[in-house]
Amino acid sequence: MVHSRDSRSGRQPRLAGVRTAWRVVADGEFFCPDCGGDRCYQQLSGRRRLSVVGVPVLPRGEAEPVVQCSLCHGRFPLSVLEVPTTTRLTALLRDAVHTVAIAVLAAGGAEPRAVRETAVDEVRAAGFADCTEERLLTLLAALTSEGQAAVAMELRVALNALTPQLSAAGREGLLLRGARIALADGPYGAAESEMLAAMGTALGLAPADTERLLTAARALPGSAGR
Numbered sequence: 001m002v003h004s005r006d007s008r009s010g011r012q013p014r015l016a017g018v019r020t021a022w023r024v025v026a027d028g029e030f031f032c033p034d035c036g037g038d039r040c041y042q043q044l045s046g047r048r049r050l051s052v053v054g055v056p057v058l059p060r061g062e063a064e065p066v067v068q069c070s071l072c073h074g075r076f077p078l079s080v081l082e083v084p085t086t087t088r089l090t091a092l093l094r095d096a097v098h099t100v101a102i103a104v105l106a107a108g109g110a111e112p113r114a115v116r117e118t119a120v121d122e123v124r125a126a127g128f129a130d131c132t133e134e135r136l137l138t139l140l141a142a143l144t145s146e147g148q149a150a151v152a153m154e155l156r157v158a159l160n161a162l163t164p165q166l167s168a169a170g171r172e173g174l175l176l177r178g179a180r181i182a183l184a185d186g187p188y189g190a191a192e193s194e195m196l197a198a199m200g201t202a203l204g205l206a207p208a209d210t211e212r213l214l215t216a217a218r219a220l221p222g223s224a225g226r
Contacts, residue, residue, distance in 0.1 A: 020046040020063045031083050032069045033076065038085040040070040043078070084165055090127060092162040097126035097177055099158035100199065101136065104181045106144050106151045107195035110137060112185035119181045126177075152198060159202040171203040172213055179217035188214070 026043040046063035066075040084092065101119040110116055116133050123131040143151055163171060178199055182192040193214070200210030 020048050022046045022063075025065070028081075029085055029087075030067065030069075030081055031085050032072065032074065033080065034072050034074040035069060038087060039072075041067050041081075042070060043067055044075075089165055092158075092165065093174075094127035096158045096162045096174060098123050098128060098131075099155055100174065100178045101181055102140050102143060103151050103155045103195055103199070104178050104192060105136070105140050106148065107191040108182055108185075108189050110140060114184040115181060118184035122177050122181060152195075155195075155199065156202050159199065163203050166203075171205060172209070175200055175203055175205065175210065175213055176217055176220075179214055180220065183217060183220075187218070 022044040023046070024042045025045045028041060028043075029038055030041045031037070032039040032041070043065060044067075045065050048061055048063050065078055067078060067080050068075050101123050105115065105119055108115065110119075116136070119136060120131055120133055123136065143154060159174075162174075166174070175196065178196055179188075182188050182196060188196070196214055197207070197210055200207070200213075205213075
């Protein structure tokens with residue numbers, strides 16, 4: 001690298017070096033690790049060039065593409081886009097609880113009023129404030145008309161999308177939501193136990209942990225399963 005001395009500062013200004021020319025190729029919203037929240041971003045693609053006195057003269061290949069936060073201007077690898085935004089994560093959790101409620105109702109039956117009310121309460125608490133028994137039962141009828149395999153598939157799809165983003169406590173909490181619905185009318189039935197065990201597997205919980213949580217759920221306040 002070539003330098004010349006700046007007589008006024010005593011420093012050596014850089015006359016030649018490799019610079020990157022960036023261009024915007026995409027934009028959107030992402031979860032910024034530095035800001036700690038949802039932000040707008042620009043995806044940048046760059047080409048490196050050897051510059052002499054600020055003038056690009058020789059190409060030096062492509063630079064690794066980056067994602068730049070529009071607020072803090074931090075730059076990150078493209079893998080940062082794999083992390084869901086807070087808005088997206090909230091939607092995934094809401095949809096998962098909704099699917100869990102329907103799966104438990106499909107396994108244990110929706111006839112007991114206490115079960116329906118508990119299912120509605122759990123879905124509302126997750127973000128579907130306008131959920132009603134009628135809406136839940138309509139969706140239940142539509143899904144169960146395709147058979148139990150369709151219910152199990154719907155559950156796996158919802159949980160597979162969410163599970164990688166949840167901590168162990170979050171995954172356990174989701175299983176307990178299903179357990180509370182199942183216990184609203186008494187101890188677990190055989191079909192409910194099977195469905196909750198499948199739920200634990202989809203959430204990445206060890207069978208022993210699933211069993212421990214389902215046992216502990218019986219002692220929770222308001223449980224009718226004791």
